[in-house]
Amino acid sequence: MRVLVTGGAGFIGSHVVDALLHEGHEVTVVDDLSTGRRDHLNPAARFYQASVTDFDGLAKVFANERPEFVSHHAAQKSVRDSMANPSFDALVNVVGSVNVFELSMRHGCERVVFASTSAVYSEPVDLPMNESHPARAQSGYGTSKLAAEGYLRFYGDVYGTRHVVFRYGNIYxxxxxxxxxxxxxxxxxxxxxxxxxxxxxxxxxxxxDYVFVSDVVSANLAAMESVNLSEVMNLGRGxxxxxxxxxxxxxxxxxxxxxxxxxxxxxxxADRISLDAARAAEVLKWRPxxxxxxxxxxxxxxxxxxxxx
Ligand SMILES: NC(=O)c1ccc[n+]([C@@H]2O[C@H](COP(=O)([O-])OP(=O)(O)OC[C@H]3O[C@@H](n4cnc5c(N)ncnc54)[C@H](O)[C@@H]3O)[C@@H](O)[C@H]2O)c1
CATH class of the missing domain: 3.90.25.10 (UDP-galactose 4-epimerase, domain 1)
Incomplete structure (x- = not known):
């Protein structure tokens, strides 16, 4: 399959790229190298140094590469920066994500996997939190990720696109x-x-809730292999x-x-976080x-x- 990974020069994205290539997929990476590193980039992937906030530039990548599947990991990921500069956080995490989702829809991509976060939840009411837990994010970062999740939901409802949202715990x-x-x-x-x-x-x-990166990679691969899936799932150990x-x-x-x-x-x-990943266990047979x-x-x-x- 032809797979586009945004943020593929970053920590999690580069491990996802390695695993996809290992499984025999064709991989294209879009990354602006703002926090990612060229030496994390697998040389077997095609690389575009571009920002997801540049709609026209991204449109050219989609037209050239015609991805069938999109893994959206590019983001402004600092909670502190999202509090200091919420506009920039929203530009990358909301506008950049909408650009990725819109182009995925226009190109008929089979599915988008979106790297979201446990920061979408409010201070916990019950622990571990499942996906129905109140989501009143307490940071710009959590709010922008939640907004992007909302856009994916809208694309699914209105255009029938399919997506998997992973709400990651603390990945290391x-x-x-x-x-x-x-x-x-x-x-x-x-x-x-x-x-x-x-x-x-x-x-x-x-x-x-700490999850080792290889466990997150296996969830990403499982999300690719499960046909007709549209889900929001926590990835945590509970x-x-x-x-x-x-x-x-x-x-x-x-x-x-x-x-x-x-x-x-x-x-x-938040003071306390742990995630209930029963949904990922049921749907993807995922176990950390x-x-x-x-x-x-x-x-x-x-x-x-x-x-x-
Ligand atoms: N690491 C965690 O614990 C964790 C937890 C929850 C969610 N996430 C999410 O997982 C994803 C990957 O996080 P990570 O920890 O690997 O961070 P990272 O900073 O290593 O990776 C993010 C990548 O996105 C790239 N990027 C940033 N802005 C971009 C832009 N405008 N256009 C193109 N590329 C851009 C960066 O250069 C980097 O390579 C992010 O979406 C993050 O919000 C991570």
Whole structure:
């Protein structure tokens, strides 16, 4: 199949690209390299350095490549930046996404997979949250992702297009950007390997639902292979892990005894998150297979290799 992956030079997108190529698909990547890296880009994929916000440029890529399937991973992903500059966040995550969905519809693509987020939910009423949990996002980022989900729903209702929305928990693994604000495993790993004292925002009790990147990739492949699917699905383990537990697991994997520094909790961040992925288990037969101890060790080993002289 001909597959277009937006954000295919980024952390999750590049792993999706590798897996698609491995399965024998033809892959085209659109990425503006704003946070993605050329060296994460699989050389077997065709690459366009372009922004999803440029409708005409994107239209040319669709016309040249005629994708049958679209995996939309390009995004402005910083919660903090979405609070500081909500217009830019909306430009990339709403307008950019609508551009991708509109062109997918015009070209008769079989399905769009959209990388959404647990940030679409409000502060939890029940945990783990399922897909019917109230979605009153508390950040610009969560709001823009929710708006893009709404557009996909509208394209499905009005034009009969098909889509899979994945609401990802906290995804971690090799190639995650350790300079970002999220990606706490990558941030802690790199800082500890450099002998720095990582900062925990809040008291360390904030929880997230961590999923290793290979598990997310297998869900993306399963979404491609399931015919006639149109679904919104959480991808999480249903388990809350605190910031302090993650700090400790990374510390153990690195083999250091460094202590954290504590700073004020940041606005726009929920206190507790865990996701019920029963829908993905039922529809895609998806099960996360990598436990945090193993995934964190693999991530730390990646950063050790990447930092070796
Ligand atoms: N990492 C997580 O824990 C997580 C959790 C929930 C959702 N997500 C979503 O998954 C997707 C991938 O996230 P990631 O963690 O791999 O981040 P990433 O920053 O590594 O990947 C995003 C990619 O999109 C590209 N990009 C950004 N703006 C673009 C634009 N205007 N046009 C074209 N390309 C653009 C970047 O250069 C980058 O390669 C994003 O949509 C993100 O919102 C990630």
């Amino acid at each position: 693994g090799p190639r995650q950007d350790p300079k970002g604000e999220a990606g706490v495993v990558a941030i802690f790993a790199k800082q500890k390997l450099e002998g720095q004292h990582p900062t925990i925002y809040g008291d360390g009790a904030k929880t997230r 388990i809350q892990v605190t910031d302090y537990e993650i700090f400790n697991l990374v510390r153990r994997a690195v083999g250091s005894d460094i202590q954290p520094v504590y700073a004020d909790k940041r606005p726009g961040e 297979t990598v436990a945090p101890e193993e995934g964190i060790q693999r991530t730390v080993d990646y950063f050790k290799d990447a930092m070796a002289p």
